[in-house]
Amino acid sequence: MDYSKGTDSEVNMDSIQLVASLLICYPEFSKITLDSKSKAIIMELSVKEAPDQETMAAGEDFIVDSLKLYHSLEYTRGAKFAFFYQDFALHIYRDLDTFSHGEVGLLLSLLKDKFGAIIISDDNRDADEELLATQAEMIDHRIRFLKENRIPESMVGVREEGRVMVYDHDLL
Template sequence: MFDFLRRKLLGHSGGRSRSEQARPGVQLLASVLVCFPEIEAVSYDPREGMLTMDFVVRVQLPPAEIEAFAAFLAESIETFHVLEESLATAMDFSYEQHEGLTILHLARRMDELSERELSLTMQLLTERFGEKLLVDTHGAETLDAEFRMLQHETLERMLVAVREIPLRDRLVGIRERDQVVVYNR
């Protein structure tokens, strides 16, 4: 109520602190990881406006198979957006291979994402890679059904909110045993 006095007397600008500004982004990335145990890590780059999700497949996939899946995923996301009467303007798909593992990186524009698109993506990954896809055993499927539904609704509201007030901080979220950790880079 007396913020104007506090600013005048104490010299505070009255603006939100850097940690308060980052909080919505931290909550968003944490929600993505809680809702989708298939995602091993997630990062957001405000310069590009892209949310990058990392998935681990427990085999070394042939490059032709990865490229075929990337094309299928791109077509599926584009079709989803046509049906939703929206646009999917940018998608980047890359991968890296390590001994016995393939890490898939999917980057999507944050302002185009929805919880439904993320759910579709997880379904396509699960159908394609099955048991080979690394899924956190402490993930959303082990949560109470009501809590899981609430998390998905919260995620959708947060994705809509970042369209109106874009995130300014570069953030990274990872899984660490049975926890989700999000930090500002």
């Protein structure tokens, strides 16, 4: 399938759908930003309290080392990654060109292992399993499509009380 011929409207719709799908499928994320200027995705997990410096340093080392190994196994070169704490949230910055859906699950497992006691998750017990499966299947397609196209507008998606909302980032 040729992903390189998307119109701005199609790319914007896929941007919105990717942000929404990630928030729907992964209740640990409180906010996701798709940055058109740096062609990056920034994923945020809200936390109850700030991690102490030692825990943060150990967690960062563990996550960075694990991602390096994952990228090596997946033959991914040139990945841009950052992980930091700010304003009661753990932030993960990833360039979209080397980002993959498989990496999302790995990142969340690592983060829950190191910071699970302080991560705030939207526990939606009434989640529609069929909807989740459909959204998860489409994430890979949307990532591939966005890798091949210029993202015309930045998007930000937030989770609030079981709802997902996506906005044009430039309007905020």
